[in-house]
Amino acid sequence: xxxxxxxxxxxxxxxxxxxxxxxxxxxxxxxxxxxxxxxxxxxxxxxxxxxxxxxxxxxxxxxxxxxxxxxxxxxxxxxxxxxxxxxxxxxxxxxxxxxxxxxxxxxxxxxxxxxxxxxxxxxxxxxxxxxxxxxxxxxxxxxxxxxxxxxxxxxxxxxxxxxxxxxxxxxxxxxxxxxxxxxxxxxxxxxxxxxxxxxxxxxxxxxxxxxxxxxxxxxxxxxxxxxxxxxxxxxxxxxxxxxxxxxxxxxxxxxxxxxxxxxxxxxxxxxxxxxxxxx
DNA sequence: TTAGGCCTGCAC
DNA sequence: GTGCAGGCCTAA
Numbered sequence: 001x002x003x004x005x006x007x008x009x010x011x012x013x014x015x016x017x018x019x020x021x022x023x024x025x026x027x028x029x030x031x032x033x034x035x036x037x038x039x040x041x042x043x044x045x046x047x048x049x050x051x052x053x054x055x056x057x058x059x060x061x062x063x064x065x066x067x068x069x070x071x072x073x074x075x076x077x078x079x080x081x082x083x084x085x086x087x088x089x090x091x092x093x094x095x096x097x098x099x100x101x102x103x104x105x106x107x108x109x110x111x112x113x114x115x116x117x118x119x120x121x122x123x124x125x126x127x128x129x130x131x132x133x134x135x136x137x138x139x140x141x142x143x144x145x146x147x148x149x150x151x152x153x154x155x156x157x158x159x160x161x162x163x164x165x166x167x168x169x170x171x172x173x174x175x176x177x178x179x180x181x182x183x184x185x186x187x188x189x190x191x192x193x194x195x196x197x198x199x200x201x202x203x204x205x206x207x208x209x210x211x212x213x214x215x216x217x218x219x220x221x222x223x224x225x226x227x228x229x230x231x232x233x234x235x236x237x238x239x240x241x242x243x244x245x246x247x248x249x250x251x252x253x254x255x256x257x258x259x260x261x262x263x264x265x266x267x268x269x270x271x272x273x274x275x276x277x278x279x
Numbered sequence: 280t281t282a283g284g285c286c287t288g289c290a291c
Numbered sequence: 292g293t294g295c296a297g298g299c300c301t302a303a
Contacts, residue, residue: 001297075297110286112298170297260297
């Protein structure tokens with residue numbers, strides 16, 4: 001399930017491999033994976049890939065002459081660099097061939113992801129960022145959370161909301177909350193400014209640590225060069241209900257928050273502990 | 280604010 | 292065979 005570090009790892013692979021390349025052809029295998037085509041995807045042929053930006057979990061591919069493609073990997077999406085367009089992996093929906101015999105295979109078994117096409121970068125940003133996505137989690141500052149003083153929401157639902165912070169998902173939220181010793185059902189309004197600053201720090205620490213290890217591969221995730229991320233073995237709580245907390249030894253506990261599996265240390269993250277200084 | 284739907288592979 | 296995993300959008 002690609003979250004910010006996984007999407008950023010893919011972006012870096014792509015920047016290494018295809019930046020500045022001209023698109024030679026586009027092959028659509030499953031048309032319904034193209035969620036929006038203000039510009040027909042076939043018209044990418046002949047354009048040059050100028051840059052790839054990321055905001056949250058979404059990539060923005062900018063072309064010249066002007067065109068913009070945005071991609072979201074959903075839960076099981078992959079972008080794989082392959083030397084051929086002939087070998088089609090299972091659940092491949094689109095193949096973009098670029099000069100130098102490089103072929104980008106977009107696959108996604110569960111099809112929660114998608115591809116969107118726009119005539120300009122401004123159109124893509126208007127459709128996907130303005131009013132829809134908050135600050136990118138790697139650029140988060142404590143002042144971005146100052147409105148929490150007046151909000152009635154709880155911590156984990158608020159962190160899952162991409163309008164608040166873009167890029168976080170179930171894994172890194174559980175990890176950051178554990179690191180900050182905060183309970184996922186804590187009301188956000190009850191956090192002190194010190195706790196908010198600490199949380200911001202923990203979120204960025206977790207994301208940057210994962211990025212250094214190429215992200216987290218639980219089962220599906222691979223980067224564009226088909227490498228697994230190795231951060232899974234460093235996770236403190238996600239998927240570890242019943243195991244001892246590595247900080248205090250207490251058994252980690254699983255709970256359900258907004259229909260999402262959630263793991264906490266009942267001792268470190270007791271709600272009475274709110275605002276306690278993190279490790 | 281919360282539940283349901285989308286979709287598939289895999290564990291049980 | 293059943294149920295679960297989950298990002299994100301829509302609808303109640």
